[in-house]
Amino acid sequence: MQLPLGIEVPIPTFEQFVFIQVALLTAVAGLAVVISRNLFHSALALTLTFFGVAGVYVFLEAEFLAVSQVLVYVGAIAMLIAFAIMLTRSMMYGRTSPLNNQWGKSSLFAFLFFIGLLAFARATPWPAAGEEVVADEALIGALGREFVTTYVIAFEVLGLLLLLALVGAVMLARDR
Amino acid sequence: MVPLSWYLMLAAFLFSCGLYGALARRNAIAMLMGIELMLNAANINLVAFWRHGVGPMEDLTGQAFAVLIIGLAAAEAAVGLALIIAVYRERRTIDVDELDLLSG
Amino acid sequence: MDWLQLLVFPAIRALILIFVLLTGFAYLTWYERKLLARFQVRYGPNRAGKFGLLQPAADAVKAFFKEEIIPNHVDKPVYLLAPALALVPALIIWAVIPIAKGTPAIADVNIGFLWILAVAGIESYGIILAGWSSNNNYSLLGALRSSAQMVSYELPLGLFLVSILMLAGSFSLVDLVEGSRQWWEWIWLWLAFPFFFICILAETNRSPFDLPETENELVAGFQTEYGGMKFALFFIAEYVNMISTSAIMATLFFGGWKGPFAEQYIWLGPVYLLIKVLILLFLFIWVRASIGRPRYDQLMKFCWQFMLPLGLVYVSISAVLAVFLK
Numbered sequence: 001m002q003l004p005l006g007i008e009v010p011i012p013t014f015e016q017f018v019f020i021q022v023a024l025l026t027a028v029a030g031l032a033v034v035i036s037r038n039l040f041h042s043a044l045a046l047t048l049t050f051f052g053v054a055g056v057y058v059f060l061e062a063e064f065l066a067v068s069q070v071l072v073y074v075g076a077i078a079m080l081i082a083f084a085i086m087l088t089r090s091m092m093y094g095r096t097s098p099l100n101n102q103w104g105k106s107s108l109f110a111f112l113f114f115i116g117l118l119a120f121a122r123a124t125p126w127p128a129a130g131e132e133v134v135a136d137e138a139l140i141g142a143l144g145r146e147f148v149t150t151y152v153i154a155f156e157v158l159g160l161l162l163l164l165a166l167v168g169a170v171m172l173a174r175d176r
Numbered sequence: 177m178v179p180l181s182w183y184l185m186l187a188a189f190l191f192s193c194g195l196y197g198a199l200a201r202r203n204a205i206a207m208l209m210g211i212e213l214m215l216n217a218a219n220i221n222l223v224a225f226w227r228h229g230v231g232p233m234e235d236l237t238g239q240a241f242a243v244l245i246i247g248l249a250a251a252e253a254a255v256g257l258a259l260i261i262a263v264y265r266e267r268r269t270i271d272v273d274e275l276d277l278l279s280g
Numbered sequence: 281m282d283w284l285q286l287l288v289f290p291a292i293r294a295l296i297l298i299f300v301l302l303t304g305f306a307y308l309t310w311y312e313r314k315l316l317a318r319f320q321v322r323y324g325p326n327r328a329g330k331f332g333l334l335q336p337a338a339d340a341v342k343a344f345f346k347e348e349i350i351p352n353h354v355d356k357p358v359y360l361l362a363p364a365l366a367l368v369p370a371l372i373i374w375a376v377i378p379i380a381k382g383t384p385a386i387a388d389v390n391i392g393f394l395w396i397l398a399v400a401g402i403e404s405y406g407i408i409l410a411g412w413s414s415n416n417n418y419s420l421l422g423a424l425r426s427s428a429q430m431v432s433y434e435l436p437l438g439l440f441l442v443s444i445l446m447l448a449g450s451f452s453l454v455d456l457v458e459g460s461r462q463w464w465e466w467i468w469l470w471l472a473f474p475f476f477f478i479c480i481l482a483e484t485n486r487s488p489f490d491l492p493e494t495e496n497e498l499v500a501g502f503q504t505e506y507g508g509m510k511f512a513l514f515f516i517a518e519y520v521n522m523i524s525t526s527a528i529m530a531t532l533f534f535g536g537w538k539g540p541f542a543e544q545y546i547w548l549g550p551v552y553l554l555i556k557v558l559i560l561l562f563l564f565i566w567v568r569a570s571i572g573r574p575r576y577d578q579l580m581k582f583c584w585q586f587m588l589p590l591g592l593v594y595v596s597i598s599a600v601l602a603v604f605l606k
Contacts, residue, residue, distance in 0.1 A: 013177075015177070015178060016178055016182075019178045019182065023182065023186045026186060026190065027186060027189050027190065030189065030190045030193045030194075030213055031193055033193065033197060033209055033210070033213060034193050034194070034196050034197035034200075034201070034206075034209075034210060034213075039203060039205060039206060042206060042209060043205075043209065046209050046212065046213070049190070049213065049216065050216065053190075053216045053219070053220060056183065056186065056220055056223075057220075057223055059178055060183070060223050060224055060226075060227045061227060062223050062226075062227070062239055062242075064239075065223060065239060065242055065243065065246075068243065068246055069219075069246065072246050072247075072249070072250055073212075073216070073246070073249070076250060076253075077212065077249060077250060077253045080253055080254065080257050081205060081208070081209060081212075081253070081257065083257075084205055084257040084260055084261060085205055087261055087264070088205070088260070088261070088264045088270050098201060098202055098203060098206065099200050099201060099202060100200060100201070100202045100272070100273050101273075102199065102200065103199075103200035106195075106196055106199035106200035107196055107200060109195070109199070110192045110193070110195045110196035110199070111192065113191075113192050113195060114188055114189060114191075114192035117184075117188035117191070117192070118185060118188055120184075121181050121184035121185050121188060122181060122185075124181075126179070126180040126181055126184075126228065127180075127228060139233070139236075142233075142236055143236050143239055143240060143243070146236050146237075146240050147240065147243075150240075151240050151244070154240075154244055155244070158244055158247045158248065161247075161248070161251050162247060162250065162251050164251075165250075165251035165252075165254045165255050166254065168255055168258065169254040169255055169257075169258035170258075172255070172258035172259055172261075172262045173258040173261050173262060
């Protein structure tokens with residue numbers, strides 16, 4: 001496809017076209033999370049971002065992860081955040097600015113960081129996609145076996161951590 | 177097939193957004209949201225490298241780590257929000273600029 | 281054609297499904313009102329059409345022609361989004377439910393069980409958004425109640441689902457129905473059914489667990505500020521949810537589309553599923569007519585101190601059974 005000024009743009013395939021839309025949605029929602037002035041709108045944008053990331057997982061043929069993402073992030077974490085915002089809702093009104101006094105430096109730093117990462121991602125010659133993935137239950141089964149063999153320690157520690165987090169959260173948030 | 181660099185660019189953008197949010201927002205919950213964004217960006221990278229790596233059917237390290245990070249993020253959000261609510265109950269604010277009891 | 285397979289056929293299926301579900305909703309309201317009337321020794325709707333069968337149509341016309349009122353103090357985009365978001369999960373959960381031999385409603389995915397859990401997880405969004413955007417204390421309290429209640433009851437629900445999944449040995453609901461089960465498996469499953477049903481009642485905010493909208497404490501809870509078609513959407517969401525969850529329970533516990541001759545005559549599958557769904561819906565309404573509402577703290581206590589430990593025990597025993605007896 002030939003754009004004016006002689007820029008050559010390859011015509012995206014159907015899959016790439018859909019991916020661009022999902023990626024744009026995710027990116028715009030991600031930006032909205034940090035620039036929205038209304039905290040609740042930020043939380044909603046965050047939920048949308050989580051959905052977008054789940055969509056990206058579908059493109060990467062990791063359906064199990066995509067559904068886990070919706071289950072944990074959208075169903076639990078975003079819900080917890082919305083819950084916390086409701087419980088501390090007097091913060092919604094009356095503030096002059098949602099940003100602290102180092103926002104200028106932060107934005108510059110984040111922008112430079114983004115440019116740096118972008119340069120890396122574009123400059124490195126990445127290999128083309130690996131072999132075909134047959135997305136069926138065998139893959140989920142293999143993932144499960146990994147957790148009880150290779151990553152058994154990480155898995156058990158995560159279980160312990162979750163238990164501790166549960167107990168800790170109850171202790172912290174309890175009314176005394 | 178979507179090239180790997182596209183995933184990386186998306187992840188880079190999300191990570192930078194999260195970084196900015198975590199650094200520049202006053203509200204503790206908003207900072208937490210920034211951190212969640214960064215974790216998600218890292219997860220996209222892990223899964224993208226898994227898919228484009230050698231033998232995605234045999235070597236499931238990327239997916240396994242992504243699952244572990246999702247679990248970790250759940251623990252982090254639970255404890256973080258419990259802390260925020262405890263602080264709010266004590267001080268009636270969750271503006272991190274006003275929580276300066278230890279500064280001289 | 282590739283895109284025909286990918287986009288057009290699923291879209292047609294989805295449209296048919298939505299049409300069937302919305303008709304089902306309309307007649308579910310009639311079914312509930314007639315049944316409740318019988319439980320209370322009344323006649324119920326009997327003016328519009330024979331046996332009041334045209335009552336749903338009359339109600340629909342009324343809801344359509346109500347004046348649309350948007351209060352000034354609401355957060356408008358979120359306020360308008362909430363009713364639509366409430367309805368979506370109730371519809372999309374159908375995608376993985378098998379309706380006949382080898383035929384899921386939309387797609388036979390290898391993550392059917394997780395799909396159900398994930399959709400159950402996003403179900404409370406419509407209510408939370410409605411409660412927040414209405415900018416009203418009663419609405420907010422209703423939304424807080426509902427999110428706490430739904431997140432809590434999701435845990436035992438998930439545990440029971442995982443147990444069924446372990447015994448079935450497959451993530452796909454199509455395989456679950458078509459696979460054969462031994463007699464002890466059925467008995468073990470049916471032991472869990474009453475508790476699963478209680479979780480479903482809490483998840484769908486149905487009486488006796490309709491605390492997010494208790495009229496004598498919270499006016500109408502999260503839907504206080506809604507009227508006309510927007511209120512109707514919440515109403516539709518609740519009833520479509522009842523139908524969807526009944527179909528899920530029929531699939532998980534009672535063999536879904538299975539019945540005599542359903543293997544030979546494909547069209548019998550949906551009929552059997554419909555009969556099972558109707559029986560389960562009767563159960564919903566029966567419970568509503570007979571049991572009073574608990575206090576909110578009792579509800580939460582019941583979840584955390586009874587249902588959750590029970591679910592954990594059930595999962596453990598199911599795991600042992602799945603390893604040693606199958």
